Amino acid sequence: MTLHPQEIEVRFRRHAVRVTRQRAAIYAALVGTSSHPTADDLYRMVTRQHPAMSRNTVYYTLGVLRKAGLVQEVNVGHEVARFDGNVTMHHHLICVQCGRIEDVMDQELDQVKISNRRAKGFHVLGHRVEFHGYCESCREGRRDASPSHG
Amino acid sequence: MTLHPQEIEVRFRRHAVRVTRQRAAIYAALVGTSSHPTADDLYRMVTRQHPAMSRNTVYYTLGVLRKAGLVQEVNVGHEVARFDGNVTMHHHLICVQCGRIEDVMDQELDQVKISNRRAKGFHVLGHRVEFHGYCESCREGRRDASPSHG
DNA sequence: TGCTATGTAGGAATCATTCCTGTCTAGATA
DNA sequence: TATCTAGACAGGAATGATTCCTACATAGCA
Incomplete structure (x- = not known):
């Protein structure tokens, strides 16, 4: 999804986030991809247009946007943090081989x-379902593997 | 759950994991708690009985046990890796405040x-549901907070 | 237009995790 | 039981994502 700069500004103001060129660039890059990039991926994407941008700013901005509820953090295993510009309720398919x-x-x-009975006193705000398995291309790579020793 | 040493040995052999004192101690500590400890928590628990144990061995052993399917890794946000000795299918309640x-x-x-239609070609092996919210004690801490500005 | 709280850049620091290497040992075999 | 060897262990160094620190810059308000 590509956003107009105006739409980004509107969203930032609605969430009381100061509008700066750096933040707009980082947010645009994140919303513009469906690949759940890492902070470093975003840094590399954004420095094409903003060569002076600091890696630090990427981390700081992701923190600000996360607290504002404009960005979500997704994780697989204990790997590097990945980010998602889609904050509507959704779930994930995670490839256990390539991490996609x-x-x-x-x-x-x-x-x-x-059920309340099982919630152990928690006040539940939301949930997410993670499905783990092999993505299409990793399945193809595994065709050769013997099914009995897998 | 507390395990007899024999039961640990049986499980290790069943999963083709070499039996060593260090591994048995680490696995026993993990299965004996429901607190999803970090590698470092386990290191501290285990060095009480095995002062010579290296932190490295804890990491290495957790890797071995994970690959063998005796241990599972759980993660919240991009925090430190946490481990779970319960490998039967189960789900998690995660406190967004204290991380419990x-x-x-x-x-x-x-x-x-x-549904197949939504699985995007993935061969799904399993899934896990994560519920996010406030645990009982964090709810109590929040009683004072104004409900309209929280 | 000026003021100030906040953001940014860049470099240093932190710290969980992994890598490396020499020694040790579980467990198989004779 | 003694021997052998792949794999395990300890300890220290290296890595690398993330955070901290600080001086300078700027968004947005008055």
């Missing part, structure tokens, strides 16, 4: 609930 | 499925 993450929008999954 | 993780066993959640 795909978004899943599915109202049935949105409605998954936990 | 509680296991949830629930057959309804085990049966959550994704």
